[in-house]
Amino acid sequence: MPRPMAVTAREGEARTIRSLPLDLHTAFPVSEEKIYLSICDSTVLAQSVRAAVDRFLDQVMYWREERSTRDSVVEATRAKFAALIGGQEGDVAIVKNVSEGINAIATAFDWRPGDNVVLCASLEHPNNVIPWLHLKRRGVEVRIVPPSDGAINPQQIIANIDEHTRVVTCSSVTFAPGLRTDLAPIGRACRDRGVFFLVDAVQSVGILRLNVEVESIDGLVVSTAKGLLGLYGMGFLYCRRHWAQRLVPVYLSRPAVDLPPDRYSEMASFKLEIRPDARRFEVGSVDYASCYAADAALDLIFSIGPDAIEAHTLRLADRMRRGLAALGLEVTGLRAHDRPSHIVTVGRLGCGGHEVTDDPWLRAISQRLKDASVAHTIRRGMLRFAFHIFNTDQEVDSVLALVASVKRPA
Ligand SMILES: Cc1ncc(COP(=O)(O)O)c(C=O)c1O
Numbered sequence: 261m262p263r264p265m266a267v268t269a270r271e272g273e274a275r276t277i278r279s280l281p282l283d284l285h286t287a288f289p290v291s292e293e294k295i296y297l298s299i300c301d302s303t304v305l306a307q308s309v310r311a312a313v314d315r316f317l318d319q320v321m322y323w324r325e326e327r328s329t330r331d332s333v334v335e336a337t338r339a340k341f342a343a344l345i346g347g348q349e350g351d352v353a354i355v356k357n358v359s360e361g362i363n364a365i366a367t368a369f370d371w372r373p374g375d376n377v378v379l380c381a382s383l384e385h386p387n388n389v390i391p392w393l394h395l396k397r398r399g400v401e402v403r404i405v406p407p408s409d410g411a412i413n414p415q416q417i418i419a420n421i422d423e424h425t426r427v428v429t430c431s432s433v434t435f436a437p438g439l440r441t442d443l444a445p446i447g448r449a450c451r452d453r454g455v456f457f458l459v460d461a462v463q464s465v466g467i468l469r470l471n472v473e474v475e476s477i478d479g480l481v482v483s484t485a486k487g488l489l490g491l492y493g494m495g496f497l498y499c500r501r502h503w504a505q506r507l508v509p510v511y512l513s514r515p516a517v518d519l520p521p522d523r524y525s526e527m528a529s530f531k532l533e534i535r536p537d538a539r540r541f542e543v544g545s546v547d548y549a550s551c552y553a554a555d556a557a558l559d560l561i562f563s564i565g566p567d568a569i570e571a572h573t574l575r576l577a578d579r580m581r582r583g584l585a586a587l588g589l590e591v592t593g594l595r596a597h598d599r600p601s602h603i604v605t606v607g608r609l610g611c612g613g614h615e616v617t618d619d620p621w622l623r624a625i626s627q628r629l630k631d632a633s634v635a636h637t638i639r640r641g642m643l644r645f646a647f648h649i650f651n652t653d654q655e656v657d658s659v660l661a662l663v664a665s666v667k668r669p670a
Contacts, residue, residue: 287560288650294633295655300435300463300603300646301637303485303492305553312556313491316549334551340558341496344566345461345480346471350537351504353497354546358462359387361481361497362429364541365458366391368507369426373399377427378420380405380412383434388460392429410437410592410609411599414445421449427456432470433463436639437592438603438646440468447476456503462486462495466561467602467648468570478503484550487648489557494550499538509534515542564649573602573647576656580604580645583660588668589621592642605642612641620669628666634659 290296290304305313319325334354342349355361369375377392381404392402401424405416412430421428428450433440443459450457458479464470465480466487472480480498484490499507509516518533534540561569577593581604585591590607593600606625612618615638617626622643629636637644645659 284650285652291650294635295651295659296635297645297647297651297655297659298635298637299467299486299648300438300644301486303489304650305491306489306557306560306650308560309489309553309556312552313549316552330548330551333555334546334548337551337555337558338496340555340562342498344558344561345465345498346473347480347498348501348537350539351498351501353499353538353541354551355481355495355497355541356493356547357483357485357495358385358460358481359391361479361495361541362388362458362460363391364497364509364511365427365456365479365481365499365507366395367510368541369456370508371395371398371400371426374401374424375399375426376401376403376422376424377429378403378405378417378425379429380407380417383407383410383412383436384429384431385435385460385462388429388431392427409595409597411439412441414442414449417446418449421453421455425453425455427458429458429460431463432459432461432465433468433601433603435463435603436642436644437605437609438463438601438644439593440464440599440601442599443470443475443477450478451476463603464601466557466569467573469566472498472500484554484557488554489560489648490554491547491550493547494554497538497541499541501537504535504537504540507540509540509543511543512540513544515544516540569649570602572649573651574600576647576651576653577602577604577645579653579656580647580659583656584663587660587664589663602648603644603646605639605644607642610641612638614640617641617643621666624669625663625666628662629659632662634662 285291287306296304338352339349342352381389403420405420417428430441447457456478459477461470461480462482465482466489478500483495485492516535518535581591581594584606585594592605607617607619607622617623617638626638626643
């Protein structure tokens with residue numbers, strides 16, 4: 261298959277990545293081997309990210325840098341992530357993944373029987389449902405809101421909030437069918453009622469813009485293993501200071517406590533002062549290798565520009581959607597009321613299992629794409645493609661040509 265060699269933009273396109281300081285095709289070696297449309301499933305490394313991890317490994321192997329250098333990378337990474345989501349540096353804790361961040365919040369409330377949590381379970385990833393179901397043993401009601409037209413409906417979420425609601429949670433973009441959630445009205449409603457608004461943002465951060473202040477978000481969790489272009493084993497938990505002060509972490513260790521190193525020896529006689537911000541949720545040493553990766557990846561994201569990344573990925577996704585629809589496929593996100601994202605899904609939601617589809621045409625297309633080294637996924641019966649900064653118009657056109665070559669079964 262002919263391979264595009266650089267990201268290019270057509271004349272007149274607004275906010276493109278035309279003026280990038282680097283050749284993204286070279287920066288992401290995956291593009292040499294395949295068309296990678298699976299960032300919604302798994303991260304891929306840029307050369308610069310790999311180099312940062314190598315630097316850390318060399319440091320460990322030869323002990324070339326002081327511990328303080330590692331710690332300064334951790335703090336720089338925290339600050340960069342905070343800047344990306346419009347939060348304060350102290351409001352960000354480093355965690356292991358999305359699940360750990362969600363569980364940190366879910367277990368930090370002093371739940372009373374009859375309290376409730378509101379979510380649209382059928383559109384959430386299991387890792388943002390199971391921690392809440394686990395609270396049923398403490399008498400917490402999990403209020404399940406139905407989806408509307410494949411999307412999380414803010415009005416339905418808000419209508420389910422009552423005086424016993426303590427948490428509302430949703431994804432910023434659903435893993436399937438990949439629509440964007442209108443977060444701001446939910447955030448405002450939660451803020452007005454003193455309810456904690458927790459967003460699973462792993463399917464959008466690093467690709468689409470989001471601002472915790474503008475959208476009145478109290479808590480946000482991501483892993484670095486998707487759009488943030490880092491490694492597995494690390495994530496971020498944002499928690500607004502107002503709430504952090506009221507939530508009591510179940511796990512506690514040194515990073516969470518205000519304790520000067522010169523007083524460790526007197527520790528047993530101390531009244532523990534838990535940090536007043538999100539760092540109270542950070543447990544022990546961080547995964548430094550992943551942190552070096554995240555730091556370099558955030559540099560890359562900022563060097564390109566979050567607005568440019570959003571514009572580029574939304575444009576490619578739109579091109580793909582229209583092309584697939586023109587081939588007669590059922591594509592999500594083309595109706596006027598949809599809020600499409602960088603994720604493109606094809607077929608009917610639920611027409612198959614979590615990673616399989618019952619639709620023979622989609623199965624045949626998937627096989628053809630696999631044979632041509634087009635990385636994609638199947639979720640809940642739908643074919644799923646997702647875009648990031650290294651994808652190109654030419655890649656979209658190549659995929660559309662492959663799809664067009666698969667005849668619809670009679
Ligand atoms: C919306 C969403 N949440 C969470 C996860 C994964 O959670 P974790 O980072 O805990 O593995 C995924 C990934 O597959 C996801 O799509």
